[in-house]
Amino acid sequence: MANDVAPGELLIQLRGVTKVFGEGPTAFAALKGVDLDIARGDFVAVMGPSGSGKSTTMNILGCLDVPTAGEFLFRGHHVEKLERDQRALLRRRYLGFVFQGFNLLARTSALENVELPLVYRGEEKTARRAAAMAALDKVGLADWWDHTPAELSGGQQQRVAIARAIVTHPDVLLADEPTGNLDTERSIEIMELLTDLNRNSGITVLMVTHESDMAAYAHTIVHFRDGLVERFEVTEGAGVKA
Amino acid sequence: MWGTTFLLAVREIRRHLLRSFLTILGIVIGVWAVVTMVTLGQGATAAVKQQISSLGANVLQVRPGQGFGRGGGGPQPPDFKIEDLDAIRTQIVGVQAVAPLVQSTGTAVYNAANWSTTVNGTNREYFTAQPWTFTSGRIFSPAEEQAGKAVCIVGNTVRNRLFRGMDPVGQRFRIKNISCEIIGALAPKGQGGFGNDQDDIVLMPYKAVQRRMTGNRDVRMIMVSVDADYDSQRVQASLRDLLRERRHLTDAAEDDFNIFDTKQISDTLSGTTQILTSLLGAVAAVSLLVGGIGIMNIMLVSVTERTREIGIRLAIGAVAREVLLQFLVEAVTLACLGGLLGLFLALVSTLILAPVLKVPFIFDPQINLVAFIFSALIGVVFGYFPARRAASLNPIEALRHE
Ligand SMILES: Nc1ncnc2c1ncn2[C@@H]1O[C@H](COP(=O)(O)OP(=O)(O)O)[C@@H](O)[C@H]1O
């Protein structure tokens, strides 16, 4: 997996990706042939009505799910052909996730939550601690390292989740409605954090959002409708509306 | 990875202390029961063996009559004579020692103290057949035996009653109005297999007892010690034939004497306690199995409860094997904790129960080790299914789980 991709080069390619849930008469096609190219360093927002296939697409891009048909190339790997554990290893190496519901381990300190991906990477405890503290520092929560999720606000929890996602220096950060549970002020903080990570840490950001204010932080907006990409929109990024 | 997985398991167990305790309760009780039962059972077996061996290993006791609780009515069958002993000695192969027992009871008096006890008249060979140790003194000399001299060997109870802590050897006391010189004192043997006090005894040359106490030439019991190289069953058979002949029994007549084989009794009794021990152990092992099902039950609940956590781990990049290992290590750690707790409780309860049940405490490392390994194995077996379930969860659905 050493075929590194240079900035600006294609990192992700979806070719005619379909996803059908269920079988027989109850079968439902959530994706009906999606084509999508994402270059390294991009900041992409995915928008569209509820049920249009945004999350399904994110799950495939995040190697959590495989397409029913079509191709998904990530760093030259045909992900649709990989086994479950091989996809897990791709996630471990190259991907970071941020969810709408934060999904932190309960009754576990912020530091330990951020350390978790490094545990699976087999890193030594001291190296783990240092990297996790650095990540927490990056999201502005270094002073909160020993707090459990219950002791943190929603915005803080999401920032811990972002720290956990970036602690492994991933290629891609996938965020499915990361501001869905937050108020506007907190949402803006998160978006500014994502923008900073995209600009200064070279992380490709893929984000689903309902709000055009948040989508305006991205460079590219992909509009979904009925399991298909309806149109692409290029913005100036950093929250300036086109 | 192993160390981290183990720490993770310990943390999870600590986080749910009460639930963890309830989870392992079955294993705790199972191990506790198995180890307690087997330890006490082995103690009982050892105690039985010890008691039987105090009767003399490999000794045939021959008494007139048809044995315990039989042949109530009719004329009393005759006792033996000393000539019977001579015949046994000369005609039966494999006999190491033949001793008569001429029994009488009487009050022993020393100074102001008196004590009613049993007097056994016997010969020098008796001390080969019976495992007595002397605290002081000696057995009768051949001359004393031959002459039927009034010399006595006293048991520990008699000694305590009449002489307190004093060494009685060399003293004279009266028993049944005979003045008797004490030539030996016996070490205590303790309670016999039938709850009798084996140390409440005075031993004298049989001729002295016959002449001066019973007033006849009868012998109540013959002890035949079988040479270890010979089959005691065979010796017993020829002994029976010989005695039938000497007592002029027709072929149709039943034996009017009985032969009590201590070795056979010892084997039977210790065999019985061993079977009992294994049975109790098996019952307890079933409860250990039930304990395993308890672990599986709670682990399944735990997997459901922690579905979202599993989803997070999978999304972050844990492979199936790592999640499986995490839950398996947790189950095995729990089971081992249960095993250790059970072993500890078993140790405490056997230490308390052994003296109450008058059974020696014998710590058997083997049964402790086996029980511990068994509980760990139960953790593996019953933890595997829930762990497999955790590892095979779909990460997307697991993350969505409420
Ligand atoms: N596991 C599933 N089984 C059946 N249908 C599903 C499943 N996941 C998603 N769907 C359906 O696929 C469609 C697209 O879902 P999703 O990608 O979650 O939409 P959204 O754009 O709101 O994120 C929806 O109609 C949803 O009901």
Ligand SMILES: [Mg+2]
């Ligand atoms: Mg969605």
